[in-house]
Amino acid sequence: MKRFYKEATVRAVSGGWQVFLDDRGIKTQGGRPQVTPTEALAAALSTEWAAQGEEIDPARFAMRDMADFAIDVVAPDRGKAIDGLLRYAETDTLCYRAEAGEPLAGRQTELWEPLLKAAEARWDVHFERIDGIIHRPQPVATLARLRAVLEPRDDFVLSALTTLASLAASLTVALAATGPDADAEKLWAAANLEEDWQAELWGQDDEAVALRNRRFTTFATAMNFARLSEAS
Numbered sequence: 001m002k003r004f005y006k007e008a009t010v011r012a013v014s015g016g017w018q019v020f021l022d023d024r025g026i027k028t029q030g031g032r033p034q035v036t037p038t039e040a041l042a043a044a045l046s047t048e049w050a051a052q053g054e055e056i057d058p059a060r061f062a063m064r065d066m067a068d069f070a071i072d073v074v075a076p077d078r079g080k081a082i083d084g085l086l087r088y089a090e091t092d093t094l095c096y097r098a099e100a101g102e103p104l105a106g107r108q109t110e111l112w113e114p115l116l117k118a119a120e121a122r123w124d125v126h127f128e129r130i131d132g133i134i135h136r137p138q139p140v141a142t143l144a145r146l147r148a149v150l151e152p153r154d155d156f157v158l159s160a161l162t163t164l165a166s167l168a169a170s171l172t173v174a175l176a177a178t179g180p181d182a183d184a185e186k187l188w189a190a191a192n193l194e195e196d197w198q199a200e201l202w203g204q205d206d207e208a209v210a211l212r213n214r215r216f217t218t219f220a221t222a223m224n225f226a227r228l229s230e231a232s
Helices: 039-050 062-090 103-123 140-150 155-168 171-177 184-191 193-202 206-229
Strands: 008-013 016-021
Touching: 008 039, 016 039, 039 062, 039 206, 062 140, 062 155, 062 171, 062 206, 103 140, 103 171, 103 184, 103 193, 155 171, 155 184, 155 206, 171 184, 171 206, 184 193, 184 206, 193 206
Parallel strands: none
Antiparallel strands: 008 016
């Protein structure tokens, strides 16, 4: 599709802020007005539109896609969205370890245990650690507490968490990524520990490295999306 507008601007509207392409307010892919909770987030969405060239590239709309998901998917059924996030807690990658004594288990303990312990201390929960790949349910009380943690979060933050959790295969990592002092590279290293371990053993594949980098860019963008959604 060719670019059909000259400029992208942000305006205050009922309920928040909205991007306007010339004089036309942006709508979601579901046809709803794309109104954001903060001016900062709307400005970031505007930047995506302004950065487009003569041909519009849909792949360069990561934030727009997360905003649409918040409005079209999360808002109409927050319970379903939270259920989806809790599935990443039930099978959290950080809880599944190599057999005790294996070198990989040591690396997992080094990178993953601080994240799990921080989450346990912050929310007063307990995560079951599992040696091997056989599924073991997480405590009912842990999942109930995590639901209580998620329920107050804004629709836009829940959207960002969905992206983060799906990339990391971990709700623990996703929640840590929305913290005020979150380090994107350290969290991404934790999320990709096993892939990086295999690369160290067998060498790096250029295509795999490129994919890892693209996924990291999306991960970092989702972190920024969450931060901007709650900006004062």
